[in-house]
Amino acid sequence: MRRLKNPVTYCLPKIRFFHHFISIPINKNYLKMAQPSKDPTTDFADSSSSTKANNDATTTPQKNAFTELMKPKPPSPPKKDHSQRSTHTKTENAVLIKDLYPKATVHLLLLPRSPTHNLLHPHDAFADPQFLSMIREEASSAAKLAAAELSRIIGPFSKSNKARDEAMDLGQIPYDKLPPGRDYLKEIKVGIHAHPSMDHLHVHIISRDMRSEKLKGRNHYQSFCTPFFIELEHYPLDENDQRRSSRYHNGNLRKDFVCWRCGKEFGNKFSVLKKHLEEEFEEWKNE
Amino acid sequence: MRRLKNPVTYCLPKIRFFHHFISIPINKNYLKMAQPSKDPTTDFADSSSSTKANNDATTTPQKNAFTELMKPKPPSPPKKDHSQRSTHTKTENAVLIKDLYPKATVHLLLLPRSPTHNLLHPHDAFADPQFLSMIREEASSAAKLAAAELSRIIGPFSKSNKARDEAMDLGQIPYDKLPPGRDYLKEIKVGIHAHPSMDHLHVHIISRDMRSEKLKGRNHYQSFCTPFFIELEHYPLDENDQRRSSRYHNGNLRKDFVCWRCGKEFGNKFSVLKKHLEEEFEEWKNE
DNA sequence: TATTCCGATAGTGAC
DNA sequence: GTCACTATCGGAATGAG
Ligand SMILES: [Zn+2]
Ligand SMILES: [Zn+2]
DSSP: OOOOOHHHHHHHSSEEETTTTTEEEEEHHHHHTSOOOOOOOOOOOOOOOHHHHHSOOOOOOOTTTTTTTTSOOOSOOOSSSOOOTOOOOOSSSSSEESSSSOOSSEEEEEEETTTTTTBBBBHHHHHHHHHHHHHHHHHHHHHHHHHHOOOOOOGGGGGGHHHHOOOHHHHHSSGSSSSSOOOOGEEEEEEEEHHHHSOOOOOOEEEETTTTTTOOSHHHHHHHTTTTEEEEEGGGGOOTOOGGHHHHHHHHHOOOOOOOOOOOOOOOOOHHHHHHOOOOHHHHOOO | OOOOHHHHHSSEEEETTTTTEEEEHHHHHHHHTSSOOSSSSOOOOHHHHHHHHHHHHHHHHHOOOTTTTOOOOOSSSSSOOOOOTTEEEOSSSEEEOSSSSSSSSEEEEEEOOOOTTTOOOOOHHHHHHHHHHHHHHHHHHHHHHHHHHHHHHHHGGGHHHHHHHHHHOOOOGGGGGSSSOGGGGGEEEEEEESSSSSSSSOOOOOEEEOOOOTOHHHHHHHHHSSSTTGGGGOOOOOOOOOOOOEEEHHHHHOOOEOTTOOEEEEEEEEEEHHHHHHHHHHHHHTT
């Protein structure tokens, strides 16, 4: 059973999502689990507001909503209303947040709470069938949220949706004979990075487009668009799966760029790829 | 007998020292050699003034002093008076100019005229004993000029010189018993680069210090401070000399940086090396 | 493969 | 290894209670 590099730096006594400024109590929290959890916060906020809070002039001691965010919750309210303010949800088993540096139009992170799995490499964490099953359910819900968010953003451009709307406006056509609207769930990928940089287990829920200001480097793209990205559905990995090999994944990151949509190659020309992704987005959103 | 890469690009009908803006007629010139050379210019100018000329607003056809610079001269005035305006000299066999991008306090280039050797790789050109002998003489004169120039610049800081001057001021001490002044010729290196970037044969005459604004990249330093720099005295190379190997020289350029004066290593930290060279210069000039 | 900053490295075009 | 421009690549530091 592997452990991630530098666990001390990253994991004790807390795990930090750098630049997300979310603290996720693990060990202390683990001790508290037997005790009644006190003052469970019900606030919603996205991860970036932590940064804003830090910039506030108020120096009075104030609760950091994110320090509390990951506390195990009593099973009472299994889901949270995710209003217009935030797509985040908290369940008994996991927290869902927006990636503060989204690498595509929609990019969420699913963070399991389980302190016995949080610090494991995904291969090992997902080797536990019960845990895997639980995460799959959470991820499935998360993917639906992501699809809804994607639909909200690019739905108005969709030719499929437009055809359906027009047919619907005509009336006369039975509901199950209408042309189907676009299925945005198909545009959502769910999986993990073979070599996560952050020790805390995190599942990416991300739209395919890879169009984002925050997409700044080679690995940003390659880590989502090569086998370096391992879909949650592929777990548990076979003992002999080559995706267990570090060498293999270093190779993936170093491959030439290939457009996820049309297959065009871009060598190592990241900025050319990025321009191309912008063009692809313009077509993709219209599908 | 090797030829340099891209001879067409660089050599025909002229050789250009890029950014020196010196055109060195070779082929046409070769044809003209039998004819009386017309209008031999007697101007002095350093190579940078060509740039200035190009920036002039005058668009009237004007002579480029450097287009004419390399024409073979009748053996009449074998040496030129090198006044304060310029250290350049022109002889029957070669032209001496300041490097427009000096990589050390003093940095001259010796450019042979011989059109039968100009385009050869140094290894091959210097395999001709007569040519080598001629270049050695020219280079020897050039090195003395460089030493004089170096003395002019850093001589005032020299402790050796100061000791000599003070002894001299005392009188009483016989001339041959005075402490010796600093020998600046020892601080001048004469040689070529194993893989010259410019096809036209050029011999570097350069002070050891490598202190210069224009020293901007790894290879600027390594090409003078590793065996990539081949001293003219080492020619002709033995058939089996490893310095004939391209692989060997690529290795030289990729080596870690080593201070030429104290031997300290700098890995690939060019900017750290550069700071250090500045400090070394302060001590070196005082020797 | 968290980001950001800085600097080293690599490819190109120059006329 | 000519220069200069651009962009890619590479290591190191990164909150503070
Ligand atoms: Zn494409
Ligand atoms: Zn030193």
